[in-house]
Amino acid sequence: xxxxxxxxxxxxxxxxxxxxxxxxxxxxxxxxxxxxxxxxxxxxxxxxxxxxxxxxxxxxxxxxxxxxxxxxxxxxxxxxxxxxxxxxxxxxxxxxxxxxxxxxxxxxxxxxxxxxxxxxxxxxxxxxxxxxxxxxxxxxxxxxxxxxxxxxxxxxxxxxxxxxxxxxxxxxxxxxxxxxxxxxxxxxxxxxxxxxxxxxxxxxxxxxxxxxxxxxxxxxxxxxxxxxxxxxxxxxxxxxxxxxxxxxxxxxxxxxxxxxxxxxxxxxxxxxxxxxxxxxxxxxxxxxxxxxxxxxxxxxxxxxxxxx
Amino acid sequence: xxxxxxxxxxxxxxxxxxxxxxxxxxxxxxxxxxxxxxxxxxxxxxxxxxxxxxxxxxxxxxxxxxxxxxxxxxxxxxxxxxxxxxxxxxxxxxxxxxxxxxxxxxxxxxxxxxxxxxxxxxxxxxxxxxxxxxxxxxxxxxxxxxxxxxxxxxxxxxxxxxxxxxxxxxxxxxxxxxxxxxxxxxxxxxxxxxxxxxxxxxxxxxxxxxxxxxxxxxxxxxxxxxxxxxxxxxxxxxxxxxxxxxxxxxxxxxxxxxxxxxxxxxxxxxxxxxxxxxxxxxxxxxxxxxxxxxxxxxxxxxxxxxxxxxxxxxxxxxxxxxxxxxxx
Ligand SMILES: Nc1ncnc2c1ncn2[C@@H]1O[C@H](COP(=O)(O)OP(=O)(O)O)[C@@H](O)[C@H]1O
Ligand code: SF4
Ligand SMILES: [Mg+2]
Numbered sequence: 001x002x003x004x005x006x007x008x009x010x011x012x013x014x015x016x017x018x019x020x021x022x023x024x025x026x027x028x029x030x031x032x033x034x035x036x037x038x039x040x041x042x043x044x045x046x047x048x049x050x051x052x053x054x055x056x057x058x059x060x061x062x063x064x065x066x067x068x069x070x071x072x073x074x075x076x077x078x079x080x081x082x083x084x085x086x087x088x089x090x091x092x093x094x095x096x097x098x099x100x101x102x103x104x105x106x107x108x109x110x111x112x113x114x115x116x117x118x119x120x121x122x123x124x125x126x127x128x129x130x131x132x133x134x135x136x137x138x139x140x141x142x143x144x145x146x147x148x149x150x151x152x153x154x155x156x157x158x159x160x161x162x163x164x165x166x167x168x169x170x171x172x173x174x175x176x177x178x179x180x181x182x183x184x185x186x187x188x189x190x191x192x193x194x195x196x197x198x199x200x201x202x203x204x205x206x207x208x209x210x211x212x213x214x215x216x217x218x219x220x221x222x223x224x225x226x227x228x229x230x231x232x233x234x235x236x237x238x239x240x241x242x243x244x245x246x247x248x249x250x251x252x253x254x255x256x257x258x259x260x261x262x263x264x265x266x267x268x269x270x271x272x273x274x275x276x277x278x279x280x281x282x283x284x285x286x287x288x289x290x291x292x293x294x295x296x297x298x299x300x301x302x303x304x305x306x307x308x
Numbered sequence: 309x310x311x312x313x314x315x316x317x318x319x320x321x322x323x324x325x326x327x328x329x330x331x332x333x334x335x336x337x338x339x340x341x342x343x344x345x346x347x348x349x350x351x352x353x354x355x356x357x358x359x360x361x362x363x364x365x366x367x368x369x370x371x372x373x374x375x376x377x378x379x380x381x382x383x384x385x386x387x388x389x390x391x392x393x394x395x396x397x398x399x400x401x402x403x404x405x406x407x408x409x410x411x412x413x414x415x416x417x418x419x420x421x422x423x424x425x426x427x428x429x430x431x432x433x434x435x436x437x438x439x440x441x442x443x444x445x446x447x448x449x450x451x452x453x454x455x456x457x458x459x460x461x462x463x464x465x466x467x468x469x470x471x472x473x474x475x476x477x478x479x480x481x482x483x484x485x486x487x488x489x490x491x492x493x494x495x496x497x498x499x500x501x502x503x504x505x506x507x508x509x510x511x512x513x514x515x516x517x518x519x520x521x522x523x524x525x526x527x528x529x530x531x532x533x534x535x536x537x538x539x540x541x542x543x544x545x546x547x548x549x550x551x552x553x554x555x556x557x558x559x560x561x562x563x564x565x566x567x568x569x570x571x572x573x574x575x576x577x578x579x580x581x582x583x584x585x586x587x588x589x590x591x592x593x594x595x596x597x598x599x600x601x602x603x604x605x606x607x608x609x610x611x612x613x614x615x616x617x618x619x620x621x622x623x624x625x626x627x628x629x630x631x632x633x634x635x636x
Contacts, residue, residue: 024464025419199416203480205376207430208403221420 029225032302039298042291049288053106056099063100065255089280093269101257102280108258110288112172113239119177120238121231124184129219131185132192133211143189146182154179155244162250169252172245176238187230191223225303232296236289243285259285313387314488314520315350315373320382322365322372322544326595338595342368344544346382347621352487355514355521357531357552359567360541361591366524367411369541370490373522374406375399404434407481411493413473417465424461427451427479434484446483453516454479454509471502475509482513490522495530507534529571532556540564543594543602546621550628560624560635562607563587601633609634 034040089098131142158175165171195201196219204214243260245251252258259281266278321344325337342365350356358366371377373384375392384391391402407430410416417426427447431438438446448458454475465473474494481489491510495503511534514521525531531538531552538555540548540563548561559565566585589606592598598605604614613633621631 024422025466199410199412200418202376203408203410203416203477204418204429206374206403206408207433207480208400209429209433210400213433217421218418222418224420 029299029302033298036298036301038294039302042294042298046288046291046295049106049284049291050110053103053110056103063097065096067096089276092265092277093272093274098262098277098280101262102284105257105259105262105281106284106288108169108252108256109239109242109260109285112169112176112242112258113235115173116176116180116238116242117231117234119173120181120184120234121227123178124181125188125220125223125227127181128185128188128190129192129215129223132189133196133215133219135193135196139189143186146185149179150182155241158241158245159248159250162245167250167253169256172242172251176241180234180238180241184227184230184234187226188223191226192219195219195222225299229296229300229303232292232299236292239285239289239292311351311353313349314352314354315387316383316385317349317373318347318383318385320346320369320372320384321380322368322377323380340595341597342544342594343372343379346541346544346546348539348546348549350488350520350522352520353518354537355523355535357535357538358522358524358541359526359528359531359538362526363591363594364541365544366526366541367492368544370408370492370522370524373490374403374408404430404484405486406488406490407484407486409474409477409481409489409491409494412497413470413477413494414465414468416477417473419465422462422464423451423456423468423476426465426476427483430480430484447479450479450483453482453513469502470498471505474498474502474506478506478509478513482517485517486519488520488522490524492524493526494523496526503530510534528555528567532571540567543592543597545602545631546629547603547631548629549621550625550630554625554628558628560628560630561603561632562609563603601631603632 089102091097092101127142127146131139158179161175162171201214201218204218209217239259242251242258243263246258246260247264249264251261262281263278263285266274266281269277322342324340324342326340327337344365346369348356358369360366368377372379372382373391375384375394379392382392386402386405391399394402421429424444424447427450428443431443431446444461447461451458451461456472456475456479460468465476468476477494494510495506498506507530510521510523513519521534523531523534528538535552538548538550538552539546540555540561542563548555548559548564550560555564556568559568562585566587569583569585585608587606592602592605598615600613600615600617601607601610601619604610607614609632611634617633619631619633621629624630624635
């Protein structure tokens with residue numbers, strides 16, 4: 001008894017040296033992320049772009065709807081980027097200010113990307129975690145449903161939806177978000193199958209924690225790493241999809257615009273020496289996509305240091 | 309301590325359907341008999357040690373007792389009530405009376421939860437209305453009991469050593485003041501020096517709280533210290549079940565005799581001169597167990613009858629049961 005107590009005291013002494021709040025895995029991950037220069041820089045650039053899309057309009061001379069009649073039809077001569085005219089990024093052939101339109105397009109594209117990814121992540125994670133955790137027949141049926149949905153050509157369906165239900169930004173969100181959760185659910189299910197065999201899940205079951213709480217408290221928080229990585233990679237995918245649809249002319253409706261729509265208009269008029277109409281939106285588009293990919297990459301390394 | 313019967317396990321059988329590579333959908337699944345007709349009795353305040361090689365069904369037996377794997381047949385009477393006949397909701401109520409401690413201390417703690425959250429989980433699950441202050445007090449109390457400082461409550465599992473993680477696991481098992489704790493190889497993953505600490509802690513707690521323990525190990529020398537009764541398992545079968553000292557001083561089954569001879573004796577003179585009985589050959593495949601006595605493929609005493617008839621677990625002396633045709 002005395003010996004055991006001595007051990008207890010020794011053990012306590014060992015612990016005494018450091019107390020205070022714990023170092024969660026998230027804090028560790030944040031530190032590792034910060035050490036990744038490309039990812040940190042990308043995060044910074046992206047934040048600047050987001051900030052610009054919100055406050056940039058305060059510096060605009062022209063609203064995105066107002067037409068500069070001087071530039072109509074003669075954008076190549078009058079509509080080039082210039083500080084004096086107030087068209088910092090120039091105008092398009094209809095005399096609309098590219099600067100304001102890029103800001104507006106950035107807002108729309110980022111919103112579509114982020115909201116679409118959120119829908120996909122939430123639906124995909126819950127679906128995949130439930131399917132993987134419950135296992136057996138339920139899992140088989142749930143995954144066959146995913147297989148079937150996956151075999152439907154994604155773009156084709158989305159285009160069909162837009163044609164049938166009319167072009168609307170809500171339709172875009174719903175369509176893109178609801179179609180892109182499929183990959184997510186498969187990835188999450190795979191991870192859940194791994195997690196399910198961990199002893200802490202067994203411990204929770206032995207305690208008597210309900211299935212719902214096990215999924216929400218033990219499975220999902222341990223999936224967040226992979227979910228965060230996948231989500232950052234999903235955002236540019238969805239932005240690309242939206243841009244493609246806008247490029248086809250089925251995306252957002254005028255006077256609203258998006259990167260895809262702007263790039264389309266810019267590329268249509270490129271032979272008239274109005275390259276700014278293409279280059280400004282294209283630059284935002286490309287830089288943002290790169291940023292998302294680098295951030296996703298950095299997150300993956302930060303959250304799973306063993307994976308390298 | 310009154311020694312009333314706490315648990316009676318009767319003829320418990322668990323099997324798994326295993327698929328092997330190249331199986332087609334229509335191939336009949338092979339049956340792996342992980343636990344094959346285990347019966348025993350456990351009295352309040354006792355410690356039952358379960359030993360056997362890795363893969364002999366110790367964990368499966370433990371899981372079957374608390375219905376975490378479905379049993380094929382058998383009964384688990386808990387104060388006279390058959391746990392296996394309960395439905396999920398009814399079983400959940402009894403979970404607070406039987407807790408478990410696991411083999412891998414770190415893996416049995418959710419890496420995203422703080423120590424406080426982990427230890428409080430059983431309390432929050434079974435008594436969801438407990439106030440925050442109450443929870444905190446109880447968690448601190450139980451942390452003290454297992455030799456952890458209360459101010460570590462906001463730390464995460466990966467900041468602790470294996471031994472400390474196991475203390476956290478023990479604290480989680482204790483917080484509901486259970487009647488029975490099943491320890492599934494609680495020290496196998498720890499350093500030898502830490503093993504003794506954890507075992508001593510469990511023994512202290514047992515005395516202090518009047519716990520009943522089922523203590524699983526793959527090594528006789530570990531259970532020797534803590535058990536009042538020892539069960540030796542071989543391929544899902546009990547081969548010997550007796551009081552701890554009887555197993556040590558007078559092992560009757562050839563398998564137990566071999567295991568005992570492998571336990572090192574602290575006195576070097578005796579250690580040098582003792583006969584080491586080696587167990588030769590490999591463990592047979594559990595999918596395709598030997599006919600008759602499961603141990604016959606490695607038994608030196610095996611005779612014809614051993615392959616024809618399965619030896620029943622029989623009383624060889626008072627409270628000493630053996631499953632061998634030729635026990636002496
Ligand atoms: N979920 C499972 N599915 C199929 N076979 C299993 C499963 N769990 C355990 N087994 C098999 O049952 C046998 C007993 O395993 P286990 O009880 O874990 O042994 P021990 O804990 O004694 O090492 C082993 O042969 C093992 O491969
Ligand atoms: S029954 Fe036969 S094979 Fe089995 S342990 Fe006894 S002697 Fe050995
Ligand atoms: Mg085991």
